[in-house]
Amino acid sequence: MAAEPQYQRIAALVRGRIAAGDLRAGERLPAIRALAGELGVGRRTVEEAYAELTAEGLLEARHGQGTFVADPARGPARGSGPWVSGHREPIVTSVAVSAGQVLREALRPDRRPDQISFILGAPAADLFPVGELQRALNAALREEGAGALGYEATEGYAPLRAALAHHLLGLGIAAGPDEVIVTSGAQQAIDLALRALTRPGDYVVTESPTYLGILEACEANGVRLIGVPLDDAGMEVERLAPLLAEHRPKLLLTIPDCHNPTGITMSLARRRALLALARSHGLPILEEDAYGELRYGGTPVPRLRALPGGERVIYVSSFSKVMLPGLRLGYLLASGDLHRRILFVKQASDRASGSLVQRAICRCLASRRLRSYLRVVSRRCRERRDAMLAALARELPPGARWTVPDGGLWVWVRLPDGVSALALYAAALAHGVVVAPGGAYFPDGGDPPFVALNFAAQPPERIAEGVRRLGLALRDVLTPRAQAPAP
Amino acid sequence: MAAEPQYQRIAALVRGRIAAGDLRAGERLPAIRALAGELGVGRRTVEEAYAELTAEGLLEARHGQGTFVADPARGPARGSGPWVSGHREPIVTSVAVSAGQVLREALRPDRRPDQISFILGAPAADLFPVGELQRALNAALREEGAGALGYEATEGYAPLRAALAHHLLGLGIAAGPDEVIVTSGAQQAIDLALRALTRPGDYVVTESPTYLGILEACEANGVRLIGVPLDDAGMEVERLAPLLAEHRPKLLLTIPDCHNPTGITMSLARRRALLALARSHGLPILEEDAYGELRYGGTPVPRLRALPGGERVIYVSSFSKVMLPGLRLGYLLASGDLHRRILFVKQASDRASGSLVQRAICRCLASRRLRSYLRVVSRRCRERRDAMLAALARELPPGARWTVPDGGLWVWVRLPDGVSALALYAAALAHGVVVAPGGAYFPDGGDPPFVALNFAAQPPERIAEGVRRLGLALRDVLTPRAQAPAP
Numbered sequence: 001m002a003a004e005p006q007y008q009r010i011a012a013l014v015r016g017r018i019a020a021g022d023l024r025a026g027e028r029l030p031a032i033r034a035l036a037g038e039l040g041v042g043r044r045t046v047e048e049a050y051a052e053l054t055a056e057g058l059l060e061a062r063h064g065q066g067t068f069v070a071d072p073a074r075g076p077a078r079g080s081g082p083w084v085s086g087h088r089e090p091i092v093t094s095v096a097v098s099a100g101q102v103l104r105e106a107l108r109p110d111r112r113p114d115q116i117s118f119i120l121g122a123p124a125a126d127l128f129p130v131g132e133l134q135r136a137l138n139a140a141l142r143e144e145g146a147g148a149l150g151y152e153a154t155e156g157y158a159p160l161r162a163a164l165a166h167h168l169l170g171l172g173i174a175a176g177p178d179e180v181i182v183t184s185g186a187q188q189a190i191d192l193a194l195r196a197l198t199r200p201g202d203y204v205v206t207e208s209p210t211y212l213g214i215l216e217a218c219e220a221n222g223v224r225l226i227g228v229p230l231d232d233a234g235m236e237v238e239r240l241a242p243l244l245a246e247h248r249p250k251l252l253l254t255i256p257d258c259h260n261p262t263g264i265t266m267s268l269a270r271r272r273a274l275l276a277l278a279r280s281h282g283l284p285i286l287e288e289d290a291y292g293e294l295r296y297g298g299t300p301v302p303r304l305r306a307l308p309g310g311e312r313v314i315y316v317s318s319f320s321k322v323m324l325p326g327l328r329l330g331y332l333l334a335s336g337d338l339h340r341r342i343l344f345v346k347q348a349s350d351r352a353s354g355s356l357v358q359r360a361i362c363r364c365l366a367s368r369r370l371r372s373y374l375r376v377v378s379r380r381c382r383e384r385r386d387a388m389l390a391a392l393a394r395e396l397p398p399g400a401r402w403t404v405p406d407g408g409l410w411v412w413v414r415l416p417d418g419v420s421a422l423a424l425y426a427a428a429l430a431h432g433v434v435v436a437p438g439g440a441y442f443p444d445g446g447d448p449p450f451v452a453l454n455f456a457a458q459p460p461e462r463i464a465e466g467v468r469r470l471g472l473a474l475r476d477v478l479t480p481r482a483q484a485p486a487p
Numbered sequence: 488m489a490a491e492p493q494y495q496r497i498a499a500l501v502r503g504r505i506a507a508g509d510l511r512a513g514e515r516l517p518a519i520r521a522l523a524g525e526l527g528v529g530r531r532t533v534e535e536a537y538a539e540l541t542a543e544g545l546l547e548a549r550h551g552q553g554t555f556v557a558d559p560a561r562g563p564a565r566g567s568g569p570w571v572s573g574h575r576e577p578i579v580t581s582v583a584v585s586a587g588q589v590l591r592e593a594l595r596p597d598r599r600p601d602q603i604s605f606i607l608g609a610p611a612a613d614l615f616p617v618g619e620l621q622r623a624l625n626a627a628l629r630e631e632g633a634g635a636l637g638y639e640a641t642e643g644y645a646p647l648r649a650a651l652a653h654h655l656l657g658l659g660i661a662a663g664p665d666e667v668i669v670t671s672g673a674q675q676a677i678d679l680a681l682r683a684l685t686r687p688g689d690y691v692v693t694e695s696p697t698y699l700g701i702l703e704a705c706e707a708n709g710v711r712l713i714g715v716p717l718d719d720a721g722m723e724v725e726r727l728a729p730l731l732a733e734h735r736p737k738l739l740l741t742i743p744d745c746h747n748p749t750g751i752t753m754s755l756a757r758r759r760a761l762l763a764l765a766r767s768h769g770l771p772i773l774e775e776d777a778y779g780e781l782r783y784g785g786t787p788v789p790r791l792r793a794l795p796g797g798e799r800v801i802y803v804s805s806f807s808k809v810m811l812p813g814l815r816l817g818y819l820l821a822s823g824d825l826h827r828r829i830l831f832v833k834q835a836s837d838r839a840s841g842s843l844v845q846r847a848i849c850r851c852l853a854s855r856r857l858r859s860y861l862r863v864v865s866r867r868c869r870e871r872r873d874a875m876l877a878a879l880a881r882e883l884p885p886g887a888r889w890t891v892p893d894g895g896l897w898v899w900v901r902l903p904d905g906v907s908a909l910a911l912y913a914a915a916l917a918h919g920v921v922v923a924p925g926g927a928y929f930p931d932g933g934d935p936p937f938v939a940l941n942f943a944a945q946p947p948e949r950i951a952e953g954v955r956r957l958g959l960a961l962r963d964v965l966t967p968r969a970q971a972p973a974p
Contacts, residue, residue, distance in 0.1 A: 120638065128633040137624055146615040149813040151607065184671055184837040191836050195707065199687060213838070220682065220835035326636040326842030348707035349678050350671040351700070354841060355813030 007048035085229035116466035152355035156182025172306035186318035209441030227443035234266025257292035261452035263405020291408035298406030387460035395471030572716035603953035643669025659793035673805035696928030714930035721753025744779035748939035750892020778895035785893030874947035882958030
């Protein structure tokens with residue numbers, strides 16, 4: 001962490017020279033040793049700066065030839081425009097489309113061991129703090145005995161709610177423990193808010209594309225969707241405004257930080273515009289922040305819930321995405337009448353979340369090891385992101401573009417024109433790699449030319465191999481005839 | 488267990504003599520020693536027979552005077568008629584009434600330690616198999632490591648589903664592991680079935696009174712209710728028939744074994760009639776069986792799901808009521824399209840239930856210690872039921888009547904005419920005892936003259952003390968002026 005400023009200063013220098021046109025596409029950069037000598041820094045520092053810029057898609061490493069300025073016509077892009085969403089105007093659905101099949105496929109346990117999956121929204125099992133959790137579980141049972149196994153209050157274990165409120169202070173969010181409701185993962189929090197605020201046929205707003213779990217919860221609740229496109233500053237709030245009076249949506253669901261599946265973080269200006277719009281239309285906002293603590297770069301922006309006017313935002317987070325998805329422990333913040341309504345639905349849904357697990361997580365939070373664990377996970381996930389971005393630059397043919405996520409678990413890939421994501425999904429499966437076809441993330445489904453790739457669930461060498469296979473599959477799809485076996 | 492036939496034979500003998508009129512109300516029974524000598528059995532055997540009959544309300548022990556035939560005008564009753572439900576015709580609601588407040592009160596953690604609660608639907612914490620669970624958790628983490636902490640398949644951990652299918656064979660239920668869906672308690676199973684099968688405004692059938700959780704889930708789903716009265720053979724199915732064509736309900740929810748809160752078990756004839764009625768109207772049935780393994784007497788009746796024509800019944804059970812409520816682990820059986828629909832809603836609700844807890848319970852089931860543990864819990868709960876019944880006979884004034892449950896956790900008390908259950912609830916609170924006012928269990932709420940008492944959550948001496956306080960509170964309510972302090 002201490003070295004960041006120096007390599008980042010060098011990265012900024014190179015970035016500036018590319019932006020100014022001093023360094024052009026295809027041009028070779030100084031050798032690492034030479035530049036290190038010139039600048040009077042260590043070789044490792046220059047290496048890190050080049051790696052950062054390669055991850056951003058500004059540079060590309062050609063094997064044995066050195067580092068070059070990348071061609072902006074392919075590869076990652078930070079530019080705005082419709083390429084992230086594939087549509088300019090919001091999508092308004094009359095019925096929700098099932099997105100569930102992809103996720104059900106992903107959760108199937110009967111996977112072949114040689115298959116590489118970029119589909120499951122979880123960090124790698126190799127990063128889970130198993131020993132830490134085991135110590136906490138045993139301590140809770142030893143010290144509290146049967147008291148750790150009775151029904152918990154519907155809102156959750158009071159010391160855990162206090163610990164979460166304290167934890168949120170570190171994100172700039174001031175909330176009392178009485179505003180916290182512990183849930184069975186962020187998924188339940190989303191579903192509870194929909195149940196508390198909507199009736200079948202109501203409209204709900206979200207990003208397009210968006211998280212599969214949001215689409216599924218919307219479908220299960222029978223609501224209609226307004227899917228707002230994103231650009232590199234997040235949800236295009238200004239495109240939403242004209243639709244609000246007509247459809248009177250009951251809830252807006254957004255993932256402002258490290259959006260799933262695009263990895264984009266909403267700008268501060270957009271956040272302010274969104275809060276103002278929601279306030280003037282009396283539109284409740286749910287802010288999903290399951291990935292927000294996995295950041296690898298970029299400037300942190302205040303959470304919606306932490307901004308002036310954000311006090312009534314329903315804030316949702318969980319422990320599933322950064323670790324321990326199988327514990328199913330998430331939480332939400334809500335106040336006043338909203339809190340009361342959500343709590344009632346929680347009680348009717350499952351009475352309360354598991355008491356033992358709440359006690360164990362509470363102990364993990366209190367031990368302060370969670371913070372250091374999160375730092376380790378972030379560092380590893382960043383390495384994996386970089387491995388994914390480097391592999392994409394190496395393996396994907398021209399015409400493919402992808403986002404450079406500042407955090408989270410996902411890279412969003414736009415396929416070359418004319419490629420069917422469903423055909424690529426099938427071809428990739430034949431090559432032993434599982435990717436999520438982009439249509440699953442859109443309110444109107446279909447087969448738009450995108451795939452989502454979770455880079456966090458594999459070590460770097462598996463990522464490289466998986467993307468290599470994906471590149472082969474993409475070439476199969478682009479030139480099917482050339483792949484036919486000779487007679 | 489081996490002694491049961493002998494004492495039960497003697498109990499049957501005495502029961503027959505009471506029924507035949509040979510022994511009349513108020514008549515004194517032979518002394519235990521004398522009867523034991525006469526019959527050539529041990530004194531303990533006669534004691535057990537008398538205790539059984541006292542628990543049933545047929546006999547009453549008068550301190551220092553011996554055992555007498557009870558007066559049927561007060562105390563427990565097995566007779567049919569409207570006294571169990573307080574209404575003869577089904578209740579048809581236009582909107583569901585909130586039953587949640589009582590339960591929320593019950594779940595509040597800020598209880599005074601000297602307060603005795605008969606309200607929480609759980610066995611006592613002193614019976615939880617803490618050590619067994621701890622061993623299972625540690626074994627799962629030791630042997631499976633991070634594999635025990637990833638996302639589980641939405642339908643649940645496959646070895647657990649297989650173990651549950653095997654376990655159900657012992658209840659006469661033949662089901663494949665593929666029909667099992669693991670849920671977060673029976674409450675979630677009920678809610679999922681409602682979400683999969685109903686839309687707001689639809690009608691749903693249930694017993695009246697019924698389990699709070701059923702009423703809450705119905706309210707959260709916006710359905711209307713047909714509440715069918717019970718007699719001592721369970722839901723009065725014949726009273727339901729005329730309403731089906733008019734209201735076309737989408738689901739019938741029933742608790743045929745050890746009904747909550749009355750403790751009544753539905754007769755075999757009624758079960759057959761219910762299945763026939765449901766089949767002729769295409770009405771799906773959900774059978775809730777959370778208490779069915781806690782039996783203390785009576786003849787076991789086959790589960791609805793185990794009867795001919797019951798193959799499509801949605802069977803729901805859980806580990807919450809017999810032990811470990813805080814683990815939130817239940818399950819349901821469903822097949823075909825129903826299975827698919829419920830699974831989709833489960834995925835949208837919380838993706839899957841906790842993977843570690845599923846593995847731990849699976850290990851507990853495999854160790855065969857659960858069976859012997861259930862035997863211990865049943866024996867203890869029976870002792871507590873008997874303590875409750877004896878205390879009610881001792882402490883409650885004439886005019887009060889109560890059910891004699893064959894199993895489960897609850898006794899259902901009808902108050903003397905003119906007594907408000909809400910007034911009694913308040914008076915009891917002032918005496919340091921918490922009871923559930925009966926209105927919470929009726930589809931149309933109100934203040935009918937009933938209270939529900941959970942006998943399982945306290946040791947016998949606390950039960951005796953709690954019922955003593957309840958008796959004082961009831962006398963306060965019956966003669967409020969006499970209780971005013973002297974000036």
